[in-house]
Amino acid sequence: MWPDHRLIDLFKTEFPIVLAPMAGVMDADLVIAAAQGGALGSLPCAMLSVEKAREQVHIIRQRVSAPISMNFFCHKAVAVDPAREANWKERLAPYYKEMGLDAASPVNAANRAPFDGAMCELVEELKPEIVSFHFGFPEAALLGRVKAAGCKVMSSATTVREAIWLEEHGADAIIAQGAEAGGHRGMFLTENISEQPSTFALVPQVVDAVKVPVVAAGGIADGRGIAAAFALGAAGVQIGTAYLRCPESKVIGPARMALAQARDDSTVITNVMTGRPARGIANRVMREVGPISADAPQFPHAATALAPLKAAAEKQGKVDFTNLWAGQAVRLGREMPAAELTRALAGAALARLSRLAG
Numbered sequence: 518m519w520p521d522h523r524l525i526d527l528f529k530t531e532f533p534i535v536l537a538p539m540a541g542v543m544d545a546d547l548v549i550a551a552a553q554g555g556a557l558g559s560l561p562c563a564m565l566s567v568e569k570a571r572e573q574v575h576i577i578r579q580r581v582s583a584p585i586s587m588n589f590f591c592h593k594a595v596a597v598d599p600a601r602e603a604n605w606k607e608r609l610a611p612y613y614k615e616m617g618l619d620a621a622s623p624v625n626a627a628n629r630a631p632f633d634g635a636m637c638e639l640v641e642e643l644k645p646e647i648v649s650f651h652f653g654f655p656e657a658a659l660l661g662r663v664k665a666a667g668c669k670v671m672s673s674a675t676t677v678r679e680a681i682w683l684e685e686h687g688a689d690a691i692i693a694q695g696a697e698a699g700g701h702r703g704m705f706l707t708e709n710i711s712e713q714p715s716t717f718a719l720v721p722q723v724v725d726a727v728k729v730p731v732v733a734a735g736g737i738a739d740g741r742g743i744a745a746a747f748a749l750g751a752a753g754v755q756i757g758t759a760y761l762r763c764p765e766s767k768v769i770g771p772a773r774m775a776l777a778q779a780r781d782d783s784t785v786i787t788n789v790m791t792g793r794p795a796r797g798i799a800n801r802v803m804r805e806v807g808p809i810s811a812d813a814p815q816f817p818h819a820a821t822a823l824a825p826l827k828a829a830a831e832k833q834g835k836v837d838f839t840n841l842w843a844g845q846a847v848r849l850g851r852e853m854p855a856a857e858l859t860r861a862l863a864g865a866a867l868a869r870l871s872r873l874a875g
């Protein structure tokens with residue numbers, strides 16, 4: 518019934534739908550629910566310790582026998598630049614004052630770490646069926662070990678050049694991430710955000726350029742979007758934003774409200790929250806400091822000084838300093854259990870594809 522079976526065969530899932538990994542707003546619960554609905558569930562590990570990631574995978578394995586994907590960031594770690602950090606703190610000082618916080622207090626918040634030897638050992642131990650990366654691939658030796666453990670690997674490409682690079686470096690599938698997508702741009706061969714093509718333009722060009730199956734991502738939130746992705750030559754889709762309002766996600770109450778109220782023009786690309794460009798619903802700090810600011814320290818250090826502000830504001834029910842990552846199709850999101858949503862998405866896509874074929 519699906520026009521292309523290559524990803525169903527690769528993932529061994531019922532549907533060619535991937536629940537996007539979404540660090541910070543989901544855990545095993547959403548992975549389990551999406552897998553029960555027939556999707557490939559992805560566990561975001563960028564903000565988890567090795568112990569926590571292991572525990573999460575064990576929880577998933579106890580509840581479902583479906584294949585799973587573990588997801589990691591593989592940016593190049595850079596040391597904190599004290600001068601930039603001080604400048605950033607100064608830029609944020611009025612907010613610290615307003616919230617009654619001491620800018621000199623040390624911050625101890627979880628941040629985003631790149632895939633390393635310890636995480637690689639965990640992958641070798643747990644052997645997830647799929648490992649997906651963001652920001653390219655890890656160094657060849659680590660990637661080789663992941664593949665030798667029997668895991669299929671994929672990563673996001675935001676341009677044709679990145680897609681070709683990923684295929685040449687061993688990708689089993691490529692996620693073509695268009696500009697509409699929520700969260701960080703997976704870009705790794707360019708830093709120019711104005712160059713990123715939209716999903717509609719990117720997917721067919723990536724399909725033409727590589728032999729491996731292509732997963733379309735960005736702005737896909739219902740059966741129409743999934744059918745369009747197949748029409749463009751994709752063999753499956755990766756969907757993030759549309760799952761954020763599921764009861765199994767860990768999105769906090771006020772952020773759920775922002776998601777429910779967002780419209781087509783509510784999101785912007787900002788570097789203020791982490792130091793790397795990402796799309797989210799515009800909030801106070803994105804508007805007042807950015808959305809793009811030359812003052813933001815390099816990824817992921819911009820997030821450090823924002824962490825106390827985020828925590829204090831959230832206590833007051835505010836998301837002024839929370840990274841409300843969401844894509845341009847946020848308005849199409851629905852509040853329903855993730856298994857039900859997955860089946861509804863697949864059913865609507867198949868119905869539309871068969872109508873189009875007739």
Ligand SMILES: Cc1cc2nc3c(=O)[nH]c(=O)nc-3n(C[C@H](O)[C@H](O)[C@H](O)COP(=O)(O)O)c2cc1C
Binds near residue numbers: 542588650735846
């Ligand atoms: C809240 C949120 C968090 C995200 N975190 C990650 C992540 O940890 N790893 C990753 O590879 N992609 C991440 N992404 C990007 C997704 O993989 C995917 O490209 C995007 O969700 C697709 O666009 P959509 O949100 O319009 O469906 C995130 C996206 C969102 C919305």
